[in-house]
Amino acid sequence: MHVNIGLADTSNGCLLAAVLLYALGMLAYACDFAFAKQRLIPASASAGEPALVGAGVGFGSAAVALGSRPDAGVGNARPAAGPPSAQGPWPSGFWLRTAFSLTCVGLLAHVIAILTRGLAEHRVPWGNMYEFISAICCMAVIVLVAAALRFHAYYIGLFVLIPVVFALALDVTVVYTSAGPLVPALQSYWIAIHVTAMIVSSGLYIVGAVVTVMYLVSDRSRRRTAAGLPSRTSGIVLHLPSPLVLDRLSYRSILFAFPVWTFGVMAGAIWANSAWGRYWGWDPKETWSFITWVVYACFLHARATAGWRGRRAAYFHLAGFVCLMFNLVGVNLFITGLHSYAGLG
Amino acid sequence: MRTALVLLFLLAVASVPGSVLPQEGIDPAAVTQYYAAHPALAPILAKFSLFSVFAAPWFAAIYLLLFLSLAGCVLPRTFRLVGSARQLPPRAPRNLSRLPLATSYQTALAPDAAVESARQLLSGKRFRLLAGDGWVAAEKGYLREVGNLLFHIALLALLGSVGLGGIFGYKANRLLVVGQQFANTPTALDVFRPGRLVSPADLQPFSIALQNFSAKYVTSGKLLGQPSSFDASLRYDAGPGEPMRSYSLQVNHPLRVDSVRIYLIGHGYAPTFRITDGSGHVFNETVPFIPVEQTGLTSQGVIKIPDASPDQLGFAGVFLPTAVDQNGRLTSVFPQTLNPVVSLIAYTGNLGMNGGQPQSVYQLDTTHLRRLPIAPMPLSPGKSMKLPDGAGTLTFTGYRQWISLAITYDPGQLPALISGFLALAGLILSFMVRRRRVFVRACAAPDGTTVVDVGGLARSDAAGGFETEFAALAEQIRQAQDGSARTVEVPPEPDSRRGSDPRTQTIGSALAAGNPAVNGSSSPADGHDSAADGHHSAVGSHHSPAAGHHGPPGSRDPENHVPSAGNHDPSLADVEGE
Numbered sequence: 001m002h003v004n005i006g007l008a009d010t011s012n013g014c015l016l017a018a019v020l021l022y023a024l025g026m027l028a029y030a031c032d033f034a035f036a037k038q039r040l041i042p043a044s045a046s047a048g049e050p051a052l053v054g055a056g057v058g059f060g061s062a063a064v065a066l067g068s069r070p071d072a073g074v075g076n077a078r079p080a081a082g083p084p085s086a087q088g089p090w091p092s093g094f095w096l097r098t099a100f101s102l103t104c105v106g107l108l109a110h111v112i113a114i115l116t117r118g119l120a121e122h123r124v125p126w127g128n129m130y131e132f133i134s135a136i137c138c139m140a141v142i143v144l145v146a147a148a149l150r151f152h153a154y155y156i157g158l159f160v161l162i163p164v165v166f167a168l169a170l171d172v173t174v175v176y177t178s179a180g181p182l183v184p185a186l187q188s189y190w191i192a193i194h195v196t197a198m199i200v201s202s203g204l205y206i207v208g209a210v211v212t213v214m215y216l217v218s219d220r221s222r223r224r225t226a227a228g229l230p231s232r233t234s235g236i237v238l239h240l241p242s243p244l245v246l247d248r249l250s251y252r253s254i255l256f257a258f259p260v261w262t263f264g265v266m267a268g269a270i271w272a273n274s275a276w277g278r279y280w281g282w283d284p285k286e287t288w289s290f291i292t293w294v295v296y297a298c299f300l301h302a303r304a305t306a307g308w309r310g311r312r313a314a315y316f317h318l319a320g321f322v323c324l325m326f327n328l329v330g331v332n333l334f335i336t337g338l339h340s341y342a343g344l345g
Numbered sequence: 346m347r348t349a350l351v352l353l354f355l356l357a358v359a360s361v362p363g364s365v366l367p368q369e370g371i372d373p374a375a376v377t378q379y380y381a382a383h384p385a386l387a388p389i390l391a392k393f394s395l396f397s398v399f400a401a402p403w404f405a406a407i408y409l410l411l412f413l414s415l416a417g418c419v420l421p422r423t424f425r426l427v428g429s430a431r432q433l434p435p436r437a438p439r440n441l442s443r444l445p446l447a448t449s450y451q452t453a454l455a456p457d458a459a460v461e462s463a464r465q466l467l468s469g470k471r472f473r474l475l476a477g478d479g480w481v482a483a484e485k486g487y488l489r490e491v492g493n494l495l496f497h498i499a500l501l502a503l504l505g506s507v508g509l510g511g512i513f514g515y516k517a518n519r520l521l522v523v524g525q526q527f528a529n530t531p532t533a534l535d536v537f538r539p540g541r542l543v544s545p546a547d548l549q550p551f552s553i554a555l556q557n558f559s560a561k562y563v564t565s566g567k568l569l570g571q572p573s574s575f576d577a578s579l580r581y582d583a584g585p586g587e588p589m590r591s592y593s594l595q596v597n598h599p600l601r602v603d604s605v606r607i608y609l610i611g612h613g614y615a616p617t618f619r620i621t622d623g624s625g626h627v628f629n630e631t632v633p634f635i636p637v638e639q640t641g642l643t644s645q646g647v648i649k650i651p652d653a654s655p656d657q658l659g660f661a662g663v664f665l666p667t668a669v670d671q672n673g674r675l676t677s678v679f680p681q682t683l684n685p686v687v688s689l690i691a692y693t694g695n696l697g698m699n700g701g702q703p704q705s706v707y708q709l710d711t712t713h714l715r716r717l718p719i720a721p722m723p724l725s726p727g728k729s730m731k732l733p734d735g736a737g738t739l740t741f742t743g744y745r746q747w748i749s750l751a752i753t754y755d756p757g758q759l760p761a762l763i764s765g766f767l768a769l770a771g772l773i774l775s776f777m778v779r780r781r782r783v784f785v786r787a788c789a790a791p792d793g794t795t796v797v798d799v800g801g802l803a804r805s806d807a808a809g810g811f812e813t814e815f816a817a818l819a820e821q822i823r824q825a826q827d828g829s830a831r832t833v834e835v836p837p838e839p840d841s842r843r844g845s846d847p848r849t850q851t852i853g854s855a856l857a858a859g860n861p862a863v864n865g866s867s868s869p870a871d872g873h874d875s876a877a878d879g880h881h882s883a884v885g886s887h888h889s890p891a892a893g894h895h896g897p898p899g900s901r902d903p904e905n906h907v908p909s910a911g912n913h914d915p916s917l918a919d920v921e922g923e
Contacts, residue, residue, distance in 0.1 A: 180568035277751035
């Protein structure tokens with residue numbers, strides 16, 4: 001099978017365009033933080049008494065928006081009594097709209113880049129580290145867009161795009177691998193199942209980790225402010241919803257990511273059973289996916305244990321993410337094993 | 346649960362050395378190399394089983410303790426779940442407005458009829474119901490605990506399945522040169538790792554012959570030399586007297602014989618030599634060389650001629666499939682044999698094979714060998730090198746290919762797969778289902794209408810989402826009642842009955858995002874213990890932990906009162922925790 005050079009070049013160009021658009025989107029999100037006067041969660045605008053509630057309640061209502069579409073459900077109980085929640089899912093404010101539009105256009109370019117790469121290679125376009133990182137970043141941006149539309153969580157845009165732009169920039173420069181066929185060990189339909197599950201859950205995990213960091217920063221700053229201590233991050237935190245909202249958003253992402261990751265590990269075991277003759281062999285990649293799974297399971301248990309909720313559980317969450325990243329970067333680069341498909345070196 | 350949490354984390358930490366240090370069970374050669382590189386450190390690490398972490402006693406101790414604590418937690422909860430199979434929801438609290446989610450409206454239906462209408466609706470939605478005078482209590486979501494328990498029990502079953510494979514299964518490896526064949530007996534296998542209760546007689550009696558092997562590689566571009574396909578044509582039979590069959594063995598396509606699976610896991614070259622010793626005896630040898638790198642498949646190997654005379658002969662060297670001179674150094678640049686070359690160092694003396702000590706066929710013990718004074722020279726097929734001191738001649742006659750096979754029999758495979766999927770199903774169930782209660786109270790108002798209060802409580806709703814369901818449910822109840830009454834609703838004054846509590850109103854509005862009628866109860870100080878019934882007193886304080894966690898207690902910051910915080914319900918401690 002021949003690699004279609006034209007499509008491969010299109011893919012590279014589109015990915016470059018996506019990185020640029022994301023970077024611009026990131027700047028626009030930053031501008032939004034810097035210049036937007038009243039950067040409140042839009043759901044507050046549809047709350048009953050905007051004059052009475054002020055910022056805090058705005059965020060409080062966002063907690064509800066997080067759990068329910070602002071334009072559905074709750075509002076129906078007494079449509080006559082309150083103002084119609086016709087806010088819709090779209091962001092308000094020039095900078096935020098610009099940022100979100102750039103993100104969406106970037107995502108489109110990114111998806112085209114991945115599709116053309118796959119068409120050029122006549123295979124699933126996640127067979128080496130370059131393609132895998134690109135796909136994970138794409139998934140993270142999809143989660144970002146979905147969270148924004150579904151939960152009005154536009155405030156995470158900047159903080160998700162920073163690592164995405166950074167990772168993609170490294171991806172196209174350092175990690176780049178030219179298009180080509182798969183090694184025989186990867187020539188199986190399981191790559192479409194196992195690796196896709198890993199990509200989907202990794203994208204969710206990334207957003208979850210970013211939101212957890214936001215939670216920790218916001219929680220710390222608010223507690224310091226409440227205790228009368230100075231807080232260097234209070235300027236940013238003012239633009240963020242309450243720690244409770246952030247906590248629930250990150251937890252939500254894990255509620256999706258963890259079963260998908262579990263499924264991915266299981267699919268990997270089934271694949272390993274048909275490729276290497278055993279479903280589990282403590283290969284470094286397997287070991288680290290197990291460690292990642294266990295640490296995220298720790299996080300889930302910590303959340304259900306009295307005295308471990310909140311910050312402590314958040315540290316488990318971040319520990320799980322560190323394991324995930326080590327599995328992606330560390331195991332690929334520093335440890336040899338059966339999963340040495342990075343295509344580097 | 347705290348114990349389980351610590352053990353779980355310990356398990357993760359304990360796995361780390363297993364991925365960082367070479368492991369006996371995965372790559373014994375790497376362990377040998379590690380010993381050579383760190384002669385002082387390696388024995389100490391070995392003492393702590395750090396080269397076989399996953400078979401180490403301390404690792405087993407951690408997971409066995411974990412599963413013990415799991416069993417100790419899961420079993421009583423299973424009994425409790427079975428016992429609660431017919432448990433009814435608690436009585437409706439007196440004041441529903443103090444529940445995390447509450448709404449109130451008026452209807453023309455009489456109180457009893459209004460309650461009956463709500464009861465029918467909730468019953469149709471498969472809620473468990475308890476009705477009383479002027480109220481109905483409904484609960485749903487017991488599947489959450491079912492999922493939770495299923496997940497943990499399936500993990501225990503998974504461990505059991507792994508153990509099953511370890512006891513009744515076996516693993517073996519065999520290197521097979523094109524033209525060779527072997528039968529599945531312990532002596533014919535290069536590596537044989539039987540389970541604890543496996544005897545040689547248990548081995549399935551198949552035999553396999555390798556007829557041909559072809560490997561294809563990328564021939565241009567940046568990925569030059571990357572393999573694109575491997576194909577081994579086998580002839581096999583399931584036992585003596587069974588019909589011979591053919592199979593094209595490829596990576597990802599194992600051969601199944603008699604519930605055993607045979608995998609293609611490696612390949613390489615076996616150069617062939619004709620060696621004439623000093624006394625004129627001729628030896629024809631086919632020697633598998635082991636690849637040391639993948640881009641050019643440079644392979645190393647040794648030739649041992651123990652029967653040579655007057656002295657034993659030994660050779661160590663490399664095989665280069667596509668040899669190219671790069672700055673005076675021969676390097677293989679492509680894995681296929683475009684320009685095959687061997688280069689050997691010759692030894693004579695005692696190979697050390699007579700001492701009875703088992704010896705690797707891939708290593709030469711040079712302690713009693715003398716290197717012959719001849720510089721290694723690259724030999725092409727057909728070329729010879731004459732050994733000095735009348736020790737004889739070696740001719741590189743050609744090469745064949747070999748494959749390595751992994752043979753596994755694991756009766757725990759299917760149980761493990763089933764347990765895995767059950768665990769996943771349980772996990773999804775416990776994440777998707779939330780346990781929630783809905784209460785409806787109806788009482789006659791002075792103006793002749795009926796005031797209906799609907800209250801809701803999620804007992805496990807960490808990620809939120811119950812607000813939506815509750816609002817929809819409350820709306821359906823109201824519509825059902827209105828439908829029964831066939832009357833037009835008279836919109837009441839917003840919060841007329843609770844106008845005295847401005848805080849409730851504010852939060853209610855914020856909560857409802859435009860609907861003041863759905864209201865959240867407010868601060869932890871509210872202490873709606875009274876709202877909860879006696880035998881579920883834990884429910885009463887359910888949002889204080891969330892508030893306590895995310896802000897100072899009693900803080901006026903309304904975010905702390907967002908009622909869906911109901912998720913951090915300590916009553917979970919008796920549902921989920923322990």
